[in-house]
Amino acid sequence: MKLKNKVAIVTGAGSGNGRAIALRLFEEGAIVVVADMNEAGANETISQAPEGSKAMVVKVDVTQKDQVDSMVAQTIQEFGKVDILVNNAGIVAFTPFLELDEKEWDKVHDVNLKAPFFCSQAVAKEMIKAGNGGRIINITSVEAHRVVSSSGHCQPHYNSSKGGLHMLTKAIALELSSHGITCNAVAPGVVQTPFTEKGLEIPEVKEWVLERLPVGRIGQPQDVANAVLFLAQDEASYVTGSTLVVDGGWTIH
Template sequence: MSFRDKVAIVTGAGSGNGRAIALQFLAEGAKVVIADINVDGANETVSLSPQGDNAFVVKVNVTKKAEVESMIAQTIEHFGKLDILINNAGIVKFSTFLEIEEEEWDLVHDVNLKAPFLCSQAAAKEMIKSNTRGRIINITSVEAHRIVSSSGHCQPHYNSSKGGLNLLTKAIALELAPHGITVNSVAPGVVETPFTAKGLENPEIKAWILDRVPVGRVATPNDIANAVLFLAKAESEYVTGATLFVDGGWTIH
């Protein structure tokens, strides 16, 4: 019960990695804000936890400053404080460079980069105000560090948004270090979620992926959650501005 006295916000907690992260925090005793634009998914996450009474659902569009500030305010009103923020909400589009429309470019960057900025800024102000030695953890991607393409095409808006999030992590970590707040990122490889399920059902695609993962399997959401919980614990207080790769060794070669 490492987080018995802690309060965490997990964005995008209505499915996939965010759901696994939220459920593990609840299992470890934390009080958790299940933040998602999809309220049905968020409520389902709560229903899956025996500790669901310690969860609080907030509907939020994390690209809107007013809604983000409301999420922080509701957290304080409901739980009294904020210790941990997990910027997990994200989006990927598979358009190639020559196909991307301006609206799609803006959407990907708004969700993947602007939203973590808004959430981190609002959370950090509250942490500083309450003198909380908090934790901010961003979910990035191996695609922030290398181009992943099996067909000669990539997703440059996704790559650049996640690459920007890595540098945002470092910049925020530097500024917030004097306040005792650490800021780190977790960079998953391919994770088996409802979003990736269709692609992983294709034997050729799955074989192409596994050929690049030395440990020989795709990640599970719990693999990502385990890394996040480590960075949220007191034992990681000397780690800040870092990226923890959870990719089965993809980026080794």
Template sequence: MKLKNKTAIVTGAGSGNGRAIALKFFSEGANVVIADLNEEGAQETLRLAGAESNGLVIKMDVTKRDEVQRMIDETVRTFGTIDILVNNAGIVGFTPFLELGDKEWDQVHDVNLKGPFLCSQIAAKEMINAGNGGRIINITSVEAHVIVSSSGKCQPHYNSSKGGLNLLTKAIAIELAQYGITANNIAPGVVETPFTASGLSNPEAKRWVLDRLPVGRIGKPDDIANAALFLASDDSSYMTGSTVFVDGGWTAI
């Protein structure tokens, strides 16, 4: 029960890594806000947590400041405080660089970079007012550090959005340290989620990935959730501005 009496917000918790993180936090005693545009998926996450779990589903868009503020206000009204924020919501696009349009570029950056900025800023203000410190955990990607073209196409807008989030985490870690708030990244490699399902359904693409994984298997959402639990708990109190790679050794070769 490492998170007993703690309140956590997990964005994009209606499926995949976000769902696994939310369920892990529930199992460790936390109150969990399941925030997602997909309300049906978020309700399913809450159902999977079990009737004894203390959760709240909020349908919201991380790119809209007023909706983020509403999420924070509802969390405080329901649970009294915010101790942990996991910025997990994200999208990807596969349009090649020379064909990439403004709309897709803006959409990917709005969700992957502006969203965590808004959520972190508004949550941090509440954490500071409460005076109990806090944890901010951003889900970046190995693609914040290396170019991975597992789809056969580069993803410049995804790379730049996750690279920006990597440095945003470092910046807010420095600024918020004085308030006892830490900020760290988790950089997943290839993980079996709805996010990657279409690509991994192609046997050639899956083999291409497996050939580049020293551990010999594709990641599971629980692999990411275990890292999130570590960063959310007191076990990581001496870490801030860091990145935990959960990538099966992808970036080691």
């Protein structure tokens, strides 16, 4: 097992990519803190873990610093350390630029950018205390690197939040490198999750997506989870400040 006895926190682990990431880490022997606002979803994730897996559910709003600090404190109290943090929690909103209001702008940036800052800072402090290095992995998006236009409009708040997380990844990597802590990102393209399923059920939408995927298939949460697993391993200790794009070739064009 590649992550035996490693302690990981995965945010947004109650469904979709987060669930797949948590389950993949479980499979490799990690102890996983399944963090999500949806406590029922988090418990469902744990119910799917291999028999004998060690886990803890933490109900948390990652946009609230006090709740993030409590999540990390609970992890330390229960398991004594944090080796891996996966900042997966995120939201997407589709309001066009000219109709976008301040409330929605702030909400998207709070979840997609401020929350990973809170979580990374809190966890990094504990990693430095322990002195054993660590792995911070941010889930960004191909839309951190290119604007995708759909139905005549884009997602400026989503693009900018994920673009900000892309650069935050690099800044954290540089500052924490002397402590043996790496910080990298995984940038998924179109992945079939509960969030995207409805759109992908529309034939013309699915066709539009598949036309842009050289590999000829829609991504699955397991594809994202496998990328996270690579970056979480000791074998990836020489990789930091990088982004692993998992998009089926979408950004080749």
